[in-house]
Amino acid sequence: MNCRCIQRALLRWFDANKRDLPWRTEPRDPYRVWVSEVMLQQTQARTVIPYFERWMARFPTLQALAEASLDEVLKLWEGLGYYSRARNLHRAARHVLEHHNGVLPQTAEALRALPGVGRYTAGAIASIAFNQPVPVVDGNVRRVLCRLFARAEDADVWALAASLVPHERPGAFNEALMELGALICTPRAPRCDVCPLRRLCAARANGNPEAFPAPRRTPATPQVHVQTAVILANGAVLMGKRPAEGLLGGLWEFISSELRDPPQESLVEMVARRVGLDLSAAHHEMLGKTRHAFTHFRLVRTVWLVRLESPVMPQRALGYAQTAWVQLEELPRLALTRSDRRVWMLAQHAMQRA
Numbered sequence: 001m002n003c004r005c006i007q008r009a010l011l012r013w014f015d016a017n018k019r020d021l022p023w024r025t026e027p028r029d030p031y032r033v034w035v036s037e038v039m040l041q042q043t044q045a046r047t048v049i050p051y052f053e054r055w056m057a058r059f060p061t062l063q064a065l066a067e068a069s070l071d072e073v074l075k076l077w078e079g080l081g082y083y084s085r086a087r088n089l090h091r092a093a094r095h096v097l098e099h100h101n102g103v104l105p106q107t108a109e110a111l112r113a114l115p116g117v118g119r120y121t122a123g124a125i126a127s128i129a130f131n132q133p134v135p136v137v138d139g140n141v142r143r144v145l146c147r148l149f150a151r152a153e154d155a156d157v158w159a160l161a162a163s164l165v166p167h168e169r170p171g172a173f174n175e176a177l178m179e180l181g182a183l184i185c186t187p188r189a190p191r192c193d194v195c196p197l198r199r200l201c202a203a204r205a206n207g208n209p210e211a212f213p214a215p216r217r218t219p220a221t222p223q224v225h226v227q228t229a230v231i232l233a234n235g236a237v238l239m240g241k242r243p244a245e246g247l248l249g250g251l252w253e254f255i256s257s258e259l260r261d262p263p264q265e266s267l268v269e270m271v272a273r274r275v276g277l278d279l280s281a282a283h284h285e286m287l288g289k290t291r292h293a294f295t296h297f298r299l300v301r302t303v304w305l306v307r308l309e310s311p312v313m314p315q316r317a318l319g320y321a322q323t324a325w326v327q328l329e330e331l332p333r334l335a336l337t338r339s340d341r342r343v344w345m346l347a348q349h350a351m352q353r354a
């Protein structure tokens with residue numbers, strides 16, 4: 001297949017049709033490209049836009065990000081999910097400030113040495129911000145290339161992408177492939193009639209573009225059942241801060257069972273084990289269950305409201321970096337997961353009823 005034809009058709013289409021997105025300001029700022037590419041992983045552009053704008057208002061430069069606290073970074077990321085992305089951005093900004101004079105490296109290889117920067121992100125920054133002719137492959141690119149070349153398997157998609165990326169305007173070409181996948185060559189009902197590659201596309205010629213690539217087999221998602229206690233006393237609530245590393249690291253939560261391999265235990269046993277409080281004589285009310293989907297499991301939380309006469313200091317913080325009694329008016333300032341926001345809504349409804 002003629003690479004030049006594909007490059008020309010795609011770039012012409014991109015120049016005329018690309019979306020006006022806040023990270024596409026010219027000249028391209030490597031820091032903005034980096035932040036947007038990290039935010040866009042597993043997340044649609046329309047979801048990312050308000051987060052990106054708030055982020056840039058608060059951390060307009062790499063230095064501003066490096067100098068911020070992790071708590072503030074996580075608070076700004078709250079609701080976007082995959083929180084290791086925020087922690088790695090913060091850590092990488094500090095690394096760049098310390099080891100590269102605050103200037104992002106320009107090659108994909110050097111970029112990959114930064115925390116949280118994998119092959120995709122390195123290729124995106126190097127090509128879009130620094131004009132390096134290196135490929136990127138995300139879900140959209142994978143789908144477009146598998147269809148264009150009628151490949152059922154995606155094992156060699158990186159090699160295909162590398163063979164196509166031009167030396168002139170490599171970043172625009174990579175963005176164009178991703179944009180085509182997002183807007184035209186969609187997973188269902190691709191709009192082949194308006195696609196700039198329709199005359200070159202093998203899957204379209206076969207008559208069934210949706211058959212490419214072959215669907216991946218996804219294993220059944222396990223359910224994880226945990227107990228969660230909203231423990232109230234004198235207008236404050238007991239919160240636990242998760243350790244900085246690991247799933248949802250650095251975020252605060254209502255006292256809960258661990259997310260990984262939680263033991264089968266009652267609410268009273270869970271609270272005694274994790275924070276050393278004895279709730280056996282305290283009034284507790286089951287509020288219901290919340291459900292939240294993570295990448296590899298579904299979380300089902302049984303939520304309890306517990307009222308104590310007065311705040312009792314926890315005797316331990318098993319699996320928490322710290323615990324704290326937080327005034328209810330201070331709660332919105334903490335970085336919580338979406339799942340914990342749901343728990344809090346449930347608790348607020350119960351408190352209003354009482």
Ligand code: SF4
Nearest residue numbers: 185192195198201209
């Ligand atoms: S012609 Fe259809 S299947 Fe082929 S790349 Fe374009 S939208 Fe995708």
